[in-house]
Amino acid sequence: MTIQTSAETPYTVQQHKGGRKPRLTRNRLLLYAVVLLLCTLFGFPLFWTLMSSFKTPAEMFAFPPPLFPDVPQWENYVRAVTMDRVQTVRWFANSAFVVSLATLGTVISASLVAYSFARFEYRGRDTLFFITLATMMLPAQVTLIPQFVLFFKLGWINTLKPLWVPFWFGGGGFAIFLMRQFFLSLPKELDEAALIDGANYFRIFWSILLPLCKPILATLAIITVIATWGDFLGPLIYLNSPAKFTISIGLHFFNGAPEVGGEPMQHLLMAVCILSMLPVIIIFFLGQRFFVQGIVMSGIKG
Amino acid sequence: MTVADGSIEQTINNRPTLLARVVGTKTQYQMSRALWGYLFALPWILGLIVFWGGPILASLYYSFTEYGVTGSPTFTGLANFTRAFTSDDLFWSSLGRTFTFAIVFVPVAISGALVLAILLNQKLKGTNIYRTIFFVPHLLPAVAIAVVWSFLLAPKLGPVNDFLRNIGIDNPPAWLSSRDSALWSVIMINVWAAMGGNTMLIFLAGLQGVPRELYEASEIDGASGWTKFRHVTLPLISPTIFFNVVLGIITSLKVFTTAFVTTQGGPSYATWFFALHIYNEAFKYFRLGYGSALAWVLAIILIIFTFIQISYSRRWVHYEGG
Numbered sequence: 001m002t003i004q005t006s007a008e009t010p011y012t013v014q015q016h017k018g019g020r021k022p023r024l025t026r027n028r029l030l031l032y033a034v035v036l037l038l039c040t041l042f043g044f045p046l047f048w049t050l051m052s053s054f055k056t057p058a059e060m061f062a063f064p065p066p067l068f069p070d071v072p073q074w075e076n077y078v079r080a081v082t083m084d085r086v087q088t089v090r091w092f093a094n095s096a097f098v099v100s101l102a103t104l105g106t107v108i109s110a111s112l113v114a115y116s117f118a119r120f121e122y123r124g125r126d127t128l129f130f131i132t133l134a135t136m137m138l139p140a141q142v143t144l145i146p147q148f149v150l151f152f153k154l155g156w157i158n159t160l161k162p163l164w165v166p167f168w169f170g171g172g173g174f175a176i177f178l179m180r181q182f183f184l185s186l187p188k189e190l191d192e193a194a195l196i197d198g199a200n201y202f203r204i205f206w207s208i209l210l211p212l213c214k215p216i217l218a219t220l221a222i223i224t225v226i227a228t229w230g231d232f233l234g235p236l237i238y239l240n241s242p243a244k245f246t247i248s249i250g251l252h253f254f255n256g257a258p259e260v261g262g263e264p265m266q267h268l269l270m271a272v273c274i275l276s277m278l279p280v281i282i283i284f285f286l287g288q289r290f291f292v293q294g295i296v297m298s299g300i301k302g
Numbered sequence: 303m304t305v306a307d308g309s310i311e312q313t314i315n316n317r318p319t320l321l322a323r324v325v326g327t328k329t330q331y332q333m334s335r336a337l338w339g340y341l342f343a344l345p346w347i348l349g350l351i352v353f354w355g356g357p358i359l360a361s362l363y364y365s366f367t368e369y370g371v372t373g374s375p376t377f378t379g380l381a382n383f384t385r386a387f388t389s390d391d392l393f394w395s396s397l398g399r400t401f402t403f404a405i406v407f408v409p410v411a412i413s414g415a416l417v418l419a420i421l422l423n424q425k426l427k428g429t430n431i432y433r434t435i436f437f438v439p440h441l442l443p444a445v446a447i448a449v450v451w452s453f454l455l456a457p458k459l460g461p462v463n464d465f466l467r468n469i470g471i472d473n474p475p476a477w478l479s480s481r482d483s484a485l486w487s488v489i490m491i492n493v494w495a496a497m498g499g500n501t502m503l504i505f506l507a508g509l510q511g512v513p514r515e516l517y518e519a520s521e522i523d524g525a526s527g528w529t530k531f532r533h534v535t536l537p538l539i540s541p542t543i544f545f546n547v548v549l550g551i552i553t554s555l556k557v558f559t560t561a562f563v564t565t566q567g568g569p570s571y572a573t574w575f576f577a578l579h580i581y582n583e584a585f586k587y588f589r590l591g592y593g594s595a596l597a598w599v600l601a602i603i604l605i606i607f608t609f610i611q612i613s614y615s616r617r618w619v620h621y622e623g624g
Contacts, residue, residue, distance in 0.1 A: 028424075028426075031421065031424055031426060032426060034421065035421055035426060035432055038418070038421070038432075038436070039432055039435045039436075041494075042435050042436050042438075042439060042494070042498060043435050045439070045450050045451065045454055045494075046438070046439075046450075048450075048453075048454060048461055049450045049453075052453070060459075061459065062459075063458065063459060064464050064467075065459050065460065065461050065464050067461070109345040109346070109349075112342045112343075112345060113342065113343050113345060113346040115342055116338075116339045116340075116341075116342035116343040117343070119339075120335055120336065120338060120339025120342070121332070121335065121336065121339065122325050122335075122336035122337075122339040122340060123324070123325050123336070125339065125343075128343065128346075128347070128350075131350065132346070132350075135350075135354055137552065137604070137605075137608055138354075138358075138601060138604075139552070139555065139556055139597070139600055139601055139604055140556070141556070141577060141580050141596075141597040141600055141601070142357075142358060142361055142594075142597045142598065142600075142601045143353065143354060143357040143358060143361065144584075144597070145357075145361055145364060145584050145590050145593050145594050145597065146356065146357035146358075146360035146361045146364065146594075147353060147357050148371075148584075148585070148590075149360070149371065149590065150352075150356075150357070152371055166349065166353050168345065169345050169346060169348055169349025169352065169353060170345050170346030170349040170350070176346065201335075201338045201342075205342070226441055229443060230442070230443035230444055230445075232443070232444055232445050232558075232559045232562075232563075233558060233559070233581075236562075236585075237585055247443070248443050248444075248445045248446075249445075251443070251445045251446060251449060252445050252449075252563055255445075255449045255452075255563065266453075269449065270453070273446045273449055273450055276443055276445075276446045277442050277443065277446050280441045280442065280443070281438065281441065281442075284438070284441050288434075292503055
């Protein structure tokens with residue numbers, strides 16, 4: 001399967017392709033019923049959270065639980081971002097900082113390394129590439145403890161550095177693999193023509209090949225943003241003061257003690273939950289074409 | 303490099319230098335290219351040494367030591383492993399629990415993903431909307447999912463039990479709060495989050511990649527819907543299934559966040575998975591040596607699993623064109 005075909009098939013489900021329009025039989029009605037039931041199962045948790053984020057504390061604890069708030073409490077969201085102990089804005093800023101630097105590092109360094117794997121010949125290259133693939137199989141737990149020791153000795157505990165610096169060293173096996181596959185699909189004649197015109201290798205990479213990689217770079221960026229935004233184990237291990245928290249660990253912290261001075265805050269917890277989901281949902285909708293295509297490409301070729 | 307086909311001069315120019323021999327090249331041009339290649343790969347070579355190779359060796363060493371983060375490691379031989387296998391009450395039980403999770407989660411999530419993909423491939427109206435609804439849970443931060451579900455599954459005030467009581471089930475389960483149902487609840491939450499995710503999209507692409515001619519040919523032969531699925535679709539997407547089973551097992555052996563956030567491993571250790579055990583030993587009690595030993599046990603299990611799957615897969619995975 002080439003990149004071109006896999007890129008267009010998954011996301012544009014052509015309706016009624018081949019001229020034969022499916023008739024609405026009893027079987028098809030049954031299919032619709034099943035699909036709608038599944039949509040309810042998959043959509044309800046989010047719908048319920050959204051509704052709860054507009055409830056009053058009394059409604060959160062009412063029995064039986066009401067589905068809708070009586071009067072939507074818009075000020076829940078104002079309170080959710082202005083509370084003292086729960087520093088939602090700070091956590092968002094920390095997450096945004098970590099995610100941007102990690103994504104930038106992944107995109108730049110993974111494409112450099114992939115360029116090397118796809119275009120140059122040198123001793124040890126294939127072994128290096130095999131090791132790259134093998135790192136994807138190894139459980140993170142094995143490297144977690146020594147990495148913790150390393151960052152402890154560097155004095156990086158309770159800073160955001162352990163969460164983004166490693167991404168500047170190649171961005172990980174998956175990123176390199178994805179980019180390498182894409183570089184291999186670009187014609188070598190491009191490089192050769194530029195070389196004859198006197199361009200050096202870095203210039204070929206930067207001005208000729210990278211502009212052609214825009215779709216796959218977008219894919220890689222979106223995948224990295226979503227993975228790093230939701231990362232929990234890293235922040236859990238490295239961060240210990242609330243001012244340094246990212247949104248994931250902050251949410252966990254809030255969830256652990258949702259009542260401040262006896263005042264129930266569960267409705268605000270729901271609002272923070274919704275806020276923590278928003279960035280990834282927005283990014284997914286803006287870039288879903290690239291995102292889906294990247295997953296499918298890596299999956300089929302894997 | 304013989305003299306026969308060129309002048310002496312050329313031969314001298316082309317004689318590989320020591321550096322060229324080290325990087326495995328013959329001509330000046332090849333050597334310069336090789337050096338550029340190393341240069342571009344440098345970030346990753348450093349990364350592999352600092353964040354992978356070094357840590358792997360270090361953790362192997364730590365696993366034979368007793369090490370709290372402030373002191374230095376003291377060598378204790380096989381003591382950590384002996385302790386794990388013989389005197390750690392939570393070792394076997396957490397390992398067993400993790401396997402139960404994998405054995406239930408992998409088949410349910412993967413066959414569920416296949417069912418969803420097949421439904422999305424039926425050319426129903428509004429397919430794009432259904433696909434998005436199925437997919438979104440997969441994007442959400444794992445902590446947010448865990449928090450949301452702990453509210454949904456609250457025994458008294460949660461909407462799930464409210465619904466169950468409304469349809470006449472008077473004693474609905476206590477879900478995450480009871481030791482009998484907590485493990486199943488965690489599995490259910492993970493299935494919910496994973497079923498419509500990458501796996502489903504990859505299956506969908508696989509289904510759409512099955513050539514129409516194959517279906518048409520089998521229809522002419524009088525194949526029923528099931529026969530077509532069993533003998534055309536399934537063999538053609540078997541590499542995809544295989545890939546997802548391997549990934550699914552690796553993911554489930556690392557299951558952590560859902561249980562950590564919803565139950566902290568409880569009630570009475572009912573959701574104390576192996577990854578939680580490692581986390582608690584290493585980062586709560588700072589027994590880094592023992593934690594490393596546990597991590598290596600997990601790594602070795604994973605490596606064995608992957609090898610078994612790869613060698614066994616030749617029997618049932620069908621690769622197009624060899």
